[in-house]
Amino acid sequence: MKRMTYACLNLVTIIGLWSSRAVGSSAPDRDVIAIRCGQLLAEPGQMPINNAIVIVKLGQIESVGDSTTQIPPNAQIIDLSDQFVLPGLTDCHVHLSMEFTPDIRMRTLQESDADRAIRALENAHKTVLAGFTTVRDVGSGGDAVFAVRDAIESGRVHGPRILSSGEAITPTGGHGDDTNGFRDDLLPIPTPANGVADGVDACRRAVRQQVKRGADCIKLTATGGVLSNIGAGTEQQLFDDELRAIVETAHLLGKRVASHAHGTRGIKAAVRAGVDSIEHGTFLDDEAIQLMKEHGTYLVPTIIAGKTVEHNAEIPGYYSAAVAAKARTVGPVIQEAFGRAQRGGVKVAFGTDAGVCAHGINAKEFEYMTEAGMSASDAIVSATLHAADLCGLAGRIGAIRPGMEADFIATRSSPIDDIAVLQDVRFVMRGGVVIKQDGESLLRP
Ligand SMILES: [Zn+2]
Incomplete structure (x- = not known):
């Protein structure tokens, strides 16, 4: 129950934090976010997936799939198709x-x-x-x-x-x-x-x-x-x-x-x-x-x-x-x-x-x-x-799998090829809330 309340609070806050990129509908569903990833490192230690789509619902990962993934109607869409996405x-x-x-x-x-x-x-x-x-x-x-x-x-x-x-x-x-x-x-x-x-x-x-x-x-x-x-x-x-x-x-x-x-x-x-x-x-x-x-x-x-x-x-x-x-x-x-x-x-x-x-x-x-x-x-x-x-948080954070927390970051290119790009993180989502986008902080002063 406490967890649900927290997720809802976070999503309410998105309204103030996140400038909507959803297209085609006048009423995007703020509980559901679809993230288009150029490359996605869902499982650290394994190979990244090209053109993946991650669906986030109420601050948690709902699904991880390829470019054919069905995006729920009215989902908010975050386009990171020119970036490399990995777990927070x-x-x-x-x-x-x-x-x-x-x-x-x-x-x-x-x-x-x-x-x-x-x-x-x-x-x-x-x-x-x-x-x-x-x-x-x-x-x-x-x-x-x-x-x-x-x-x-x-x-x-x-x-x-x-x-x-x-x-x-x-x-x-x-x-x-x-x-x-x-x-x-x-x-x-x-x-x-x-x-x-x-x-x-x-x-x-x-x-x-x-x-x-x-x-x-x-x-x-x-x-x-x-x-x-x-x-x-x-x-x-x-x-x-x-x-x-x-x-x-x-x-x-x-x-x-x-x-x-x-x-x-x-x-x-x-x-x-x-x-x-x-x-x-x-x-x-x-x-x-x-x-x-x-x-x-x-x-x-x-x-x-x-x-x-x-x-x-x-x-x-x-x-x-x-x-x-x-x-x-x-x-x-x-x-x-x-x-x-x-x-x-x-x-x-x-x-x-x-x-x-x-x-x-x-x-x-x-x-x-x-x-x-x-x-x-x-x-x-x-x-x-x-x-x-x-930290005792295995299964909750550290990978991008259904049921885990929606904690993501993105870089311009692959940190597996050049680890230094992790010093220039362009996008941060924590628990379904976008905190940084296009390299700019969305935190209130
Ligand atoms: Zn110390």
């Missing part, structure tokens, strides 16, 4: 409420949850206009991203489908402890509600508190990280029993677990504890690759984040000394690590860490993935079928 993309690692700039430490003290919600909505808009119709937000403070997620889901504002982890679970002084390096009296001492937890009981509590607040998944920081202002390296920081407690509690509550992990030991400990994905995976070795294959653990590579921090570390004053030192060790090796992992047969789900890099340039990651040896076709699979699987 998914980025499994973003931070919508964050934009890392040199003044971030001052903003941590100044900004309210309301400021962060507005920032998160702005970034959600940039992301969906770049062709990413679903994102997994892995680590954000307060209620900002939950509020944006719910506003989009209810149809009050437009944006990508958002899965949110709430606060990352981290030990005191760990990568996700936002109070690192601040004077004790400036910020409240963090608690498991803020994701900061030491010991098994506190880790269980931290997970339960994120789920209580509305988390769709759980993020943990198994190792140190680059942008936390602490000189504690990038190796394992949560103990094995803490990792297990987090994973067991999350899985008990039906939530997937994403683990931030750079250091070799920390990657292996997280995989053995049963996390569903390793984020970054910078210093993985052959044993880690083997373990990930045995456990079916996804790698979410975020090469663009490594490139970004490596670049910014050379700008005087951009990062603190502790952060710059870590950026110089992680940045140069992350792309090569990804190449080894994917050649070794590890499953890959697309992710950028947007917020570390700028929001809206997510598709640049595809170029870095193919540079490292992945085929363009496999890179597209990572951002569609694999990302949907990791």
Whole structure:
């Protein structure tokens, strides 16, 4: 019932968003849309179909067929017959409420949850206009991203489908402890509600508190990280029993677990504890690759984040000394690590860490993935079928099949021939609502 209401709201909104191209009738049926596709990649990993027609009804895909497909009378027609159509993309690692700039430490003290919600909505808009119709937000403070997620889901504002982890679970002084390096009296001492937890009981509590607040998944920081202002390296920081407690509690509550992990030991400990994905995976070795294959653990590579921090570390004053030192060790090796992992047969789900890099340039990651040896076709699979699987949304998004969500994007030419065209998405439909057409945003300011 809720789903139907949402679809109807979306279609009502089309009236304001979409300039009708229907021909021959004065009363087009706004519940039914026919999309003519020059080429259609209905199933990522397979061959595209020429001159396909997709019928959308109430925000969902009704049918997929060739040029002889019967178009229902009075359907609205969207003509993409000179374009390449594929499923909307998914980025499994973003931070919508964050934009890392040199003044971030001052903003941590100044900004309210309301400021962060507005920032998160702005970034959600940039992301969906770049062709990413679903994102997994892995680590954000307060209620900002939950509020944006719910506003989009209810149809009050437009944006990508958002899965949110709430606060990352981290030990005191760990990568996700936002109070690192601040004077004790400036910020409240963090608690498991803020994701900061030491010991098994506190880790269980931290997970339960994120789920209580509305988390769709759980993020943990198994190792140190680059942008936390602490000189504690990038190796394992949560103990094995803490990792297990987090994973067991999350899985008990039906939530997937994403683990931030750079250091070799920390990657292996997280995989053995049963996390569903390793984020970054910078210093993985052959044993880690083997373990990930045995456990079916996804790698979410975020090469663009490594490139970004490596670049910014050379700008005087951009990062603190502790952060710059870590950026110089992680940045140069992350792309090569990804190449080894994917050649070794590890499953890959697309992710950028947007917020570390700028929001809206997510598709640049595809170029870095193919540079490292992945085929363009496999890179597209990572951002569609694999990302949907990791997010627990297989069967709803990631392909263009009857019964799935009407999330499409279109490019001028085939991204299988030239992956860079995904950085210039011309058309975006999310849940049956046209958000971008002819390269122009149809979102209200
Ligand atoms: Zn991140």
